[in-house]
Amino acid sequence: MSRRFVDQLRDGDNLEDVYLVTDKQLRANRNGAPYLLLELRDRTGGIPARLWNSGDHVARGFDPGDFLFATGKVQLFQGSLQVILNTIERVESQKVELTDFLPHTEQSVPKLMERLRAYLLRLGNPHLRALAECFLMDEVFVRNFATCPAGVKLHHAYVGGLLEHTVSMMDAAEKLLPLYAGVDRDLVLMGVFLHDAGKTRELTYTRAFGYSDEGQLIGHIPIAVEMLTEIATKVPDLTGEPLPRELMLRLRHMILSHHGELNYGSPKVPMTPEAMLVHLIDLLDTRMHMVLRELKEDKNNPSAWTPYNANFGRRIYKGGASGDLYGEGGGGYD
Amino acid sequence: MSRRFVDQLRDGDNLEDVYLVTDKQLRANRNGAPYLLLELRDRTGGIPARLWNSGDHVARGFDPGDFLFATGKVQLFQGSLQVILNTIERVESQKVELTDFLPHTEQSVPKLMERLRAYLLRLGNPHLRALAECFLMDEVFVRNFATCPAGVKLHHAYVGGLLEHTVSMMDAAEKLLPLYAGVDRDLVLMGVFLHDAGKTRELTYTRAFGYSDEGQLIGHIPIAVEMLTEIATKVPDLTGEPLPRELMLRLRHMILSHHGELNYGSPKVPMTPEAMLVHLIDLLDTRMHMVLRELKEDKNNPSAWTPYNANFGRRIYKGGASGDLYGEGGGGYD
Amino acid sequence: MSRRFVDQLRDGDNLEDVYLVTDKQLRANRNGAPYLLLELRDRTGGIPARLWNSGDHVARGFDPGDFLFATGKVQLFQGSLQVILNTIERVESQKVELTDFLPHTEQSVPKLMERLRAYLLRLGNPHLRALAECFLMDEVFVRNFATCPAGVKLHHAYVGGLLEHTVSMMDAAEKLLPLYAGVDRDLVLMGVFLHDAGKTRELTYTRAFGYSDEGQLIGHIPIAVEMLTEIATKVPDLTGEPLPRELMLRLRHMILSHHGELNYGSPKVPMTPEAMLVHLIDLLDTRMHMVLRELKEDKNNPSAWTPYNANFGRRIYKGGASGDLYGEGGGGYD
Amino acid sequence: MSRRFVDQLRDGDNLEDVYLVTDKQLRANRNGAPYLLLELRDRTGGIPARLWNSGDHVARGFDPGDFLFATGKVQLFQGSLQVILNTIERVESQKVELTDFLPHTEQSVPKLMERLRAYLLRLGNPHLRALAECFLMDEVFVRNFATCPAGVKLHHAYVGGLLEHTVSMMDAAEKLLPLYAGVDRDLVLMGVFLHDAGKTRELTYTRAFGYSDEGQLIGHIPIAVEMLTEIATKVPDLTGEPLPRELMLRLRHMILSHHGELNYGSPKVPMTPEAMLVHLIDLLDTRMHMVLRELKEDKNNPSAWTPYNANFGRRIYKGGASGDLYGEGGGGYD
């Protein structure tokens, strides 16, 4: 039987499925009897749920972030839906289909991965190609890279987001490189690959998206440099010689400077053509993704504007009917 | 006889050619006798020149910005070259080959112009195509657009620079548009065409590059909006209907927001996908141009770094021999 | 029968009047029965209202921003007043007295308009006087200028606010001009008239105050320049000659620079004495209005300070009894 | 015999007058013989002067800031005038007419002083009037207040500048107060009087303009508060009662907040109507003075723009002939 997602629940439905718990409170009702107030979520949304007559012993059995198999009934209360629970039971996260609980890219992860490999394994510079191979031979890294979001909130905040963002930037780089002679193609593609690779350790993305301790204390930029220097030691096994010092210098610089300015967390500004291009393509892909996502998430809302997005500092204009640009719908400008 | 450029002058040469005067001072020598100290320039550089025993009546005959036919002799003085003048004579600027005196694009202006026309006349939206035609029918505008630099100092600061920058951005837009579905191609290309069109009135570029009074008081962003609204009134002659209001709104917004932030002189931040893309491609083309120009202008200097550029806030790393990236030249990283 | 305003409603009153709907939600009560929760407003304030047993068909009949003729009863609920509705009926906005629903200036709009005309029609410079006449002959413009607020929230946020602010600035200019010889009086007065004229198109003010699409995408500064260039084309009909180029340059510059700094949305800083004075008087009138309004709106509150105003970044000190400044009320400073 | 000012010196003139020394260097000529290189100044400008064959013993006899009676001959050298000195002799500054050496206001200091007194002695609030009297009874203060510039470089940088600026602000306040009901006139006038009074101790202005040690370490804002609290203790001698605490609080606040923002050196932002008005009038008078001075000092320069002023961050537009605003001189705008 296929899963019943939160956005499919209706008043009167019976509930019988696994959900992610994202909030847990022990409260008392008007008679002083304790009950549990939970929030249950999956990738489509969240719903409050109450388990009456339920004390400390039940509450201690699980934590926010755990998965629960829950049975109960959906009802309307004060204009919103809630669940009155009958039973709850903790489920190991291994037994759960993660993609049911976290938003994920609409593209095919295996195809994106295939495209990433194709870019990397066709690099002309043998040192960089060998470096890429060393990364791709690391199975844990590859699995993380394929799963990790590109951000918790701002952009590409879904499973596979990092991979999608990276491949999209490689596509943009491939298109733009012919316009700017004097920029090393291989370095740029490698810079794109590495620039956010540290997010695989900065973020947590096996349950809810968040930051790891290392992510908060170190950040993805220094983490990526560390990952590079570690993997770089394996290159001589493939090529018989160490990565040229000059190449490592430029790779590390591209990672460190890709946020473009010190106050955005880059300890150095871009000072090579390749670092500059990686920074600019990152900015372009990120900003365009944000604008287009605002429009997409708001497309059923009849307003001419998306809601104000505080992180982005603006609303996006959706405008009137598409015919407007061709003037069929109304008055002209004169 | 072909022109003798400033960078070809040598100690002992006879001088006999037209030069642009960019500085004029009346001084007195140790005996109190007055002489003229001038700076003569062409597109390859400048040289100081002295005309002994020369008083007010000579000095009043011309101003900085004028062209002079000058004869005299080149000599070394305190380690630098200077000219001791025999005669000077003012020349009308119409008789002068402007391109000898101002730096110009290395690309062919007619070919760039052809590519611009091709982009514009193939626009799918008939209103935008008609608008483009109206601009292209304005001969003064076209001549200015083909001549104007994109800046006085920062980037594309040469005759034809605006055109080169515009076509380069159109190329980039054409390449990137397929990656970002939901962005209107015709609007973006028109936005690229218009975004800096106001520079044709903001700048002066018939002698030395500078700012017009209107340029300083109004700026190219409001000027471009004015140019658009004026030309837009001619569109109905071609299409039989006014430019749709919605289209004008989005065109004006693209121009106004293309600097991306208020403190860079845009009174609005980009709030449509097309305005965002025009802004980002402008940033990308400008920054890449600056980095690559720094490298190019400094290529004969053996230092690993370009000189510090205060406008850019950085030096650019040139690095060692090109072989370094392949490790043939030296030690590796381990 | 005169209107019963929201701030006159008391527990137990019968309600029977027209109100502006500013919020509409369809909710379900504890038994799952749907009801409508509305907010009704007029210029004196707002009150929540419920219509029991009311479904989608009723809710679809009107939108926030519409006017409703409502009957029902006022009651206390959880310490606040609310309305239990019996009937609601949509009313066309043409049939409504707008001034009952929007706050308006305490001054007489016709008298303010008279004073504005007097300033403008007595300008000494015939070109500027003719320009002013052209604006005043445009009936739509005049009606909008007389109605428009000067802002949505920050200052003069009421019907007639723009006119009041403009005349107040003209009064200030008239007083200050004799102190600063070398400043052109006519230019300053015209600059004051035009500086915020674009707000007539930037804002919406027929129902609740807000921003038009053009207002958000273009902003009142470029709109005002556009209005000026359009109306300027009519001047030759009155004077027989075009507006002098120099005059237009200075007028456009005054509008563009009146916010004083780029990061406040002016693409140019003031660079003429007149532009500087218009900017400074605008700042002065706006800031003084804000301080005095904070005091006025808070005059019944016994605290020595107005509430914190986040837009203004401060509270205003009201102090003790007025006698304090004369020391009759208490201890001195020694 | 009237003084020969620096701007009246010509090649070949004999020099025989007192000058202010502003630079002193002991140098050696090509033969190693020492000579003194000085700069001599008066209020009209400066000129370099050399005293040949002059060693340490002469150099030690005076310092920059001293006055010298000098004899010698003016000559042209490398296009500029210089003085070859015969004799120099130190002169006590008491014997010197200070106004010959420092720029001073073009207005009459006694008349300005009279107007200041008139404003202050007609204040309605008896406490404030008494406070003003106490200041005016302090002869040292009055002499300093009449002499002190309002700044070293930025604005009103001349003897009498503080007084001129203060009276100009009082004029502006007098004109504007009727427009803003609810602002206490007496407090505003007193605030204007006190706001920069600390400059009498912050600056030095008996020789060249500069900052005192106290001025650099404490600044005119805290100094003015100190002056106020000290003089305030004398008020009870006149009125029989101490200055009301509330009045002192508002006076101190006006002084402390008059720069408007923390990063301009005001430890508090304006939080009373009177403090806000004093701040705004100060800004207005200062900025208008700066714009008009730029124009005035540059009036003989044929350029349409004043030179770039780095402190002000801009050039000021002077425009074409005055007729331009009336269009007699040229083409129109269409």
Next chain:
Amino acid sequence: MSRRFVDQLRDGDNLEDVYLVTDKQLRANRNGAPYLLLELRDRTGGIPARLWNSGDHVARGFDPGDFLFATGKVQLFQGSLQVILNTIERVESQKVELTDFLPHTEQSVPKLMERLRAYLLRLGNPHLRALAECFLMDEVFVRNFATCPAGVKLHHAYVGGLLEHTVSMMDAAEKLLPLYAGVDRDLVLMGVFLHDAGKTRELTYTRAFGYSDEGQLIGHIPIAVEMLTEIATKVPDLTGEPLPRELMLRLRHMILSHHGELNYGSPKVPMTPEAMLVHLIDLLDTRMHMVLRELKEDKNNPSAWTPYNANFGRRIYKGGASGDLYGEGGGGYD
């Protein structure tokens, strides 16, 4: 009988004690009957309380900030505790043990005071020692200095906090001074003593912590300078000579510059070694106090991070078990 603190109340308890009222609202229940909703607080926390059937006459009898003797019963309501009141009676604040209601330092105030005196009375410079004695002879000042918090929210926000912060800074100064030869020890210790002394008048701390009118309009920095100049006039009574001018200059400068930068409210940056050291030790003590307090207040929370503190702009990392730093608990880094 010892006081029952808010954090000791449990469901079903009888309440019979004095509390501080910090909120008062008159509401109506569902039947329209009025009741009072209060917040009662002591230094351990707050609890809501309701007095049924209680009208205006009762509500007018006291204000937030007053103390009430209250009787009633504690009960659970919607998962939180509240009080149902039987009687309330206003109590004069003099009869109340202030330390029961405001948080206070964990250190002994008399011992801290003793240490402060010891530092001050052993100063080597007789003028500074005499100045300190004059401060310590002022009983009101001493009582305030011993009671005042160092801030309302940010750091040392408890009774005795100013004293604790001052003595902690003196300890740090004493330790650091030997490392930086050329810094005057006596000046630094006096600077530490005075730097925040103005908080005794800036803040209110007899009921809830807050700002006085003088505190908001003037601020503790100018107040401290005023206190210093006033007390300084008493020094000659002890020493027979006025405080040296140079000493006063440096003392005032230390107070004025101790925030380090203009935009933090210091009208001058530190320009003497002593002012620099006082500023740096203040920063150090304040920041370390904030970090350590975040950790302490959150020590029972099992998360690895303290909650986000918006004033501080960060969370603090608490990490795993303390054993982790010694690696007994888990995996290593390799």
Next chain:
Amino acid sequence: MSRRFVDQLRDGDNLEDVYLVTDKQLRANRNGAPYLLLELRDRTGGIPARLWNSGDHVARGFDPGDFLFATGKVQLFQGSLQVILNTIERVESQKVELTDFLPHTEQSVPKLMERLRAYLLRLGNPHLRALAECFLMDEVFVRNFATCPAGVKLHHAYVGGLLEHTVSMMDAAEKLLPLYAGVDRDLVLMGVFLHDAGKTRELTYTRAFGYSDEGQLIGHIPIAVEMLTEIATKVPDLTGEPLPRELMLRLRHMILSHHGELNYGSPKVPMTPEAMLVHLIDLLDTRMHMVLRELKEDKNNPSAWTPYNANFGRRIYKGGASGDLYGEGGGGYD
């Protein structure tokens, strides 16, 4: 024979010693004859030097940064000393006593090194002690750490400056740690040791001070993290177990956050007590060093103020005679 330093050269001296060349220009004299203009330096200063009749072949024989054995004669020219060279000969830098050419700490480097070792080898945490040992066993690192300056210009800009700054911070940490319970002493000391260790690779300091390519592209913060991770792999050889993960996390965080704010180049702000303390002690030691150095370098200048230091944004007040603080020298404050 002991070296004759630049600051000991006098008019007429014979020159015969090794100097560092810091500038080289080939010029032509009035007759067109080429000559070399050099700048010769040692740690006490620089002097211009000319080698007449010297062409390209000589100039190509050495570069700025090389050492030359030079003979010639010192003479006065235009008030300054210069050298007329007879012979120059390139000298290998290995044969040169580096300390003659670069400024160095006034403290004993071996004693500072001894104190550093003592701090590190007495650390209580065995992992950190082992880590320190691994660093100290690396001879190249130790030699660099003992030689490197702490900066090129701002502070401790001399040979041994990094070591001096590090030990000074350890002294300060040792003194302050007892005041702030809850801060791990061993972590702080290790953080101090590591925080600027990357400067050993960021800077060049074998000839003139400057930045390495790696220094400019990567910066000392990421370099130090890299050095730490590399050396950390050697710890298990000493302790038999890897460095605990938690320890490494906190060490890396201390290095990364020690500049305190993102716009100063730290990609993270301090979020542990130890990171906060290391940052604050670094700030304190650096700022105090800068203030005291300004005073020291200017001690022979009779002005009351040091010259304006643009990097520091201020001048430092030196004040009158030291007696002033005791009032023996003059008037008091009353």
